[in-house]
Amino acid sequence: MRRSRFAACMSSLLLAVGVALTGATTAQASPQASPQAAATGYVALGDSYSSGVGAGSYLSSSGDCKRSTKAYPYLWATANAPSSFDFTACSGARTGDVLASQLGPLGPNTGLVSITVGGNDAGFADVMSTCVLQSDSSCVSRINTAKAYVDSTLPGQLDKVYSAISAKAPAAHVVVLGYPRFYQLGGTCAGLSQTKRSAINNAADYLNTAIAKRAADHGFTFGDVRPAFTGHELCSGSAWLHSLNLLNVGESYHPKAAGQSGGYLPVFRNAA
Template identity: 30%
Template sequence: MRITRLLVAVSSAAILLTTAATASATAGFHHYVALGDSYTSGPFIPAQRLDPLGCGRSTANYPSVVAAALHVGAFTDVSCAGADTTDLARPQQVPLNGTNAPQLDALRLDTDLVTVGIGGNDFDLFDRLVTTCPGLRPSDPTGNPCEEHFATNGVDTVKTVIGTIRPRIDAALGAIRQRSPGARVLVVGYPRIAPENGYCPDVLPFADGDYAWLNQVERDLNQALEDAAANGDAEFVDTYGPSRGHDACARGGSAWINGKDQDVFAAAAYHPVKAGMAGVAAVVLKALR
């Protein structure tokens, strides 16, 4: 009888310790703030919030999924479509006469978790790619006309632009640290848009040779984010690697990224779909745990 009682007591203690360890690993955040652009906010992914509507902030974006999974004490999502690093510190005008307050204003001294996904809109980097490259495909479908378009005297001007984005990320992380010195800060990278191999011009209308270049542009941007995180006492969350096989060309509902056709009931063109947000959230949660 005593042995049985002892075993039960030991067993109960083990369960309590395991539960406590799991809870400490996955919860306990007092105030979580999400900062970022449209790859964070999730335009057109149902259901859209109205504060303001022009930010395209979804209740199913990855910060919302992460906050729910962690059961955070308080959650503030100020991500906004079209935001670049300057919009972290200044009001951002958005469509439909809305204004998103400076994102950094959401940070508090007691904020203990911050995710930030930004940089792709600086110097109109992302917009220039998706508005220019599809129009150049007909001129050389199997070549790399977009890469050539952005080359000046043999210099890849897109790569140069990414080099100028890095200091902006450094400054942003410094500002986050000033406002929330005790926070765990995660810099969330961008998932892949183009496949590692193959093409799907009906979905992603870049010239065949520009697929590899687009992948390199994303890798360079993510590397800039990773370097900034390492320099700014933050953690980089790689979503490019985990999104292999979930690019815009992926079939059977496995794509994390929408293609060229905007769907106002699902996702903006060239942006994450709901499944993509869930995928990124899983990567972020894994990093936190």
């Protein structure tokens, strides 16, 4: 009887030790949290459509970059409290500016990146001034020049930016946002003919197509804001975009606060 009890005790002890060892082995073998899962910082890059030009409420520390507390990156960060938030988007930025001065905060802890860029490279401001101030034929000609740039040069410039983002923040989910169409077609619109409005909208579509293609080829998510802005273009009666503003020319043809919160923010939120 004593021997049986001893054997039973030994069996229980060995079983317990076996379970403990098995558990320890399992714990050691379980994968550690991936860098991507641990990377939760958010970095907002890009041009004036990301900095929030036109939305007002600019951060004094941002100077001429005009970063707004009503811009979609700031609104998203306030609502979601990422582990860190770096807002480097800047008014007037081109692809070269992003490479030169905006990528510093990117790193292994960056889990999310947003960016709008490409419009200034393609000559957005000059296109709009030409179309507003000159003839239909001059407007269309300037847009064709911009399209030629989008075909020949912009893809390579975008590739440089997107590759640099991936190299510096390999765990990041990158959301590339596009640009809205500017005009509602049909009816009358002070100062611009139907020909000009249609050509400007087609140019926006052309640019978005090129940006979306490069984003997809880099494994990034493209956020198309055109559906969100439908019904809120210029000449719609409920515009989320500024028209020509002679008192503050820099805000012309940029989203108002409503365009950031009602247009860009939900698209980014769904893509993030």
